[in-house]
Amino acid sequence: MESVLIPLMGGLADALQPLNLTMLVIGCLIGLFVGAMPGLGSVNGVAILLPVTFLVPPDAAIIFLAAVYYGAMYGGAVSSITLGIPGASTAVATVFDGRPMAQAGKADQALLTAAIASFIGGTISVVLFTLFAPPLAAFALKFGPAEEFALMMLAFATFVGLGGGDIAKTICSIVIGLVLATIGLDIISGKPRLIFFDISGFFHGVNFLVLAIGIYGIGEMLWTLEQTKGDVQAHRVSAGLQSIKEHLKRIKSYIVPASLSGLLGYFVGILPAAGATPASLMAYGMTKALSNDPDSFGKGNMKGVAAPEAANNAASTGSMLPMITLGIPGSPTTAILLGGMIIWGLRPGPLLFTEHPDFVWGLVGSLYFANIVSVLLNIALIPLFVRVLTLKFTILAPIIFVLCIVGGYAPTQTMHDLWLMLLFGVVGYLLRKLDYPVAPAVLAIVLGPLAERSLRQSLLSSQGDPLIFVERPLSAIFMLVAVVLFVYPLALRWWRARRAGDNVVAAGE
Amino acid sequence: MTVRTAEFTAALLLILASLGLMWKSADGLSIGWIRGSGPGSGFWPFWLSVVMLLSSTAILIRCFLHATPESRDTSSFVDRQTVWIVGLTVLALFFLLLASSFVGMYLSLMAFLLFYLRFLGGHSWTLSIILMIFIPSFVFFFFEYLMTIPLPKGITEPLFFPIYRLIY
Numbered sequence: 254m255e256s257v258l259i260p261l262m263g264g265l266a267d268a269l270q271p272l273n274l275t276m277l278v279i280g281c282l283i284g285l286f287v288g289a290m291p292g293l294g295s296v297n298g299v300a301i302l303l304p305v306t307f308l309v310p311p312d313a314a315i316i317f318l319a320a321v322y323y324g325a326m327y328g329g330a331v332s333s334i335t336l337g338i339p340g341a342s343t344a345v346a347t348v349f350d351g352r353p354m355a356q357a358g359k360a361d362q363a364l365l366t367a368a369i370a371s372f373i374g375g376t377i378s379v380v381l382f383t384l385f386a387p388p389l390a391a392f393a394l395k396f397g398p399a400e401e402f403a404l405m406m407l408a409f410a411t412f413v414g415l416g417g418g419d420i421a422k423t424i425c426s427i428v429i430g431l432v433l434a435t436i437g438l439d440i441i442s443g444k445p446r447l448i449f450f451d452i453s454g455f456f457h458g459v460n461f462l463v464l465a466i467g468i469y470g471i472g473e474m475l476w477t478l479e480q481t482k483g484d485v486q487a488h489r490v491s492a493g494l495q496s497i498k499e500h501l502k503r504i505k506s507y508i509v510p511a512s513l514s515g516l517l518g519y520f521v522g523i524l525p526a527a528g529a530t531p532a533s534l535m536a537y538g539m540t541k542a543l544s545n546d547p548d549s550f551g552k553g554n555m556k557g558v559a560a561p562e563a564a565n566n567a568a569s570t571g572s573m574l575p576m577i578t579l580g581i582p583g584s585p586t587t588a589i590l591l592g593g594m595i596i597w598g599l600r601p602g603p604l605l606f607t608e609h610p611d612f613v614w615g616l617v618g619s620l621y622f623a624n625i626v627s628v629l630l631n632i633a634l635i636p637l638f639v640r641v642l643t644l645k646f647t648i649l650a651p652i653i654f655v656l657c658i659v660g661g662y663a664p665t666q667t668m669h670d671l672w673l674m675l676l677f678g679v680v681g682y683l684l685r686k687l688d689y690p691v692a693p694a695v696l697a698i699v700l701g702p703l704a705e706r707s708l709r710q711s712l713l714s715s716q717g718d719p720l721i722f723v724e725r726p727l728s729a730i731f732m733l734v735a736v737v738l739f740v741y742p743l744a745l746r747w748w749r750a751r752r753a754g755d756n757v758v759a760a761g762e
Numbered sequence: 763m764t765v766r767t768a769e770f771t772a773a774l775l776l777i778l779a780s781l782g783l784m785w786k787s788a789d790g791l792s793i794g795w796i797r798g799s800g801p802g803s804g805f806w807p808f809w810l811s812v813v814m815l816l817s818s819t820a821i822l823i824r825c826f827l828h829a830t831p832e833s834r835d836t837s838s839f840v841d842r843q844t845v846w847i848v849g850l851t852v853l854a855l856f857f858l859l860l861a862s863s864f865v866g867m868y869l870s871l872m873a874f875l876l877f878y879l880r881f882l883g884g885h886s887w888t889l890s891i892i893l894m895i896f897i898p899s900f901v902f903f904f905f906e907y908l909m910t911i912p913l914p915k916g917i918t919e920p921l922f923f924p925i926y927r928l929i930y
Binding site for chain 1: 765768769772776783786787791795800801802803804805806807810811813814817818820821824830831832839840844847848851852855858859862863867871874875878879882883884885889893897898901904905908909911912913914
């Protein structure tokens, strides 16, 4: 216990340093705003703002971005409730009961429920994170290149097995990300690879931010422009001290489902493909199933707002666990954070705990404060956010585009990257319209160089024998789970087809 | 163009791209084992491209078999309103990047903002002009002054000399 408490105290003190605390508050504020805007979620905010953090040291930068991530989870509920449009995909389930509550004139109560439930889920998950992270990192220290590679295969396999998208399209998306990561100079032999049309810009490779901002900045904005046609309509909300006082009495009605949803969300969030959106949907389903009056769900039940909000906050913390301890991101947002860590010169993985304890514990400590700051800011600023939501999208869109362009220029400072970014944005948008999942590509471009290095190191040490991945017990387990995840959706489809076939035969008889 | 045609075209383009990537990975690089130094530089991208070829072929076949929802959808891929707003946005971004190389980022950003706010968004001149001046100024302050990342200025560089003298 002491091995956790002492560094945690250090981390909490670290997070309270003036620069870190300022970045934390600004981060939460931006996160709340980003989360509240329809079409922008944590991943968009983190991708677009990452270049801006080159200004501050890595400790402050990660605290800022984690705060954006956190704040966005709180903010997502605001537009789900007041507009009936999820502010981010993670807040989809909040619409189910949040919207009916708003229509019944109880938008203030719904917003307060969302904020408090988020706080409950967040707090549970941060405590779990603190307890789980050090032992997991210590365990992961045993990993060699073979285990690292197997673990990355496992991460990609979760997209196939649990992502729910078309399998061929998911694999295609993963591979595109991995191939893009190989462009430029080969890290091992130093040879240039995939220099298309001899354009010199490809020599420095494709920075993951070019793809991330392309897809999550430009592509996402194009997508939102199509969805909203530049226009949105908001509900009126008045949240005064009176309604807060009134609300405090009702917290006990949803504290249990919110806590359970927080637990569920945390564990679902750890899986790379799952993350906050499915976690919130699962929590909603679970709470409804466990409830005494499941029929009242979807008609403005407070528990229906509390459950998904607690779960999505918990999931966002959960997804940081594999990022910090294993170097495998648990969500697209943490994939971008991981890429950021590489830019800042840190090597993600279990060694982070021993080599950069200040960085890790500062982040952990900041999560505690981010949670408190977000809930307070959220409640205090509800009226402001609702006003902002009535802004026309054609004001916000060009501002975001400007941020994307200048942000995309910052890492490498070449026009070449901006052109690529625009290309990725448009292609990503078009592929997304055809239901190609885009998140795996972003995860893959971040993990690509690491995956290739561990693959080549393993093969070198085994003199080319691929059996190394199944001869080492841990790596064998990871590979086995990965294979199961790959096969599972195919088996499921085959099974359903057979059953459907049986039914047809039975009907024919 | 219907969604089905788009699905078909996308799969076909991905197949072509993966073939191109396979060729490019093998071009002058070793895709196999090099004695004493492990897998060659082309090994990883080549085999990835092979996987890409297999998966995009699967998409194409499934499209033929009407197996994906997209391959059964005969509604139009982009409706008229989308072409208008998304198409104009992409064009505006294209010209923003093109102009940045010649007249610099700041002037291009101002033109982009004015076009987007006033003409595409239909906002008032006052708001458009305020944002047109404020946003690039903020970007200048943040990037050039705080982060010392100079954005491209093209032929407008001399206009910035007095400001440089002020801030550096």
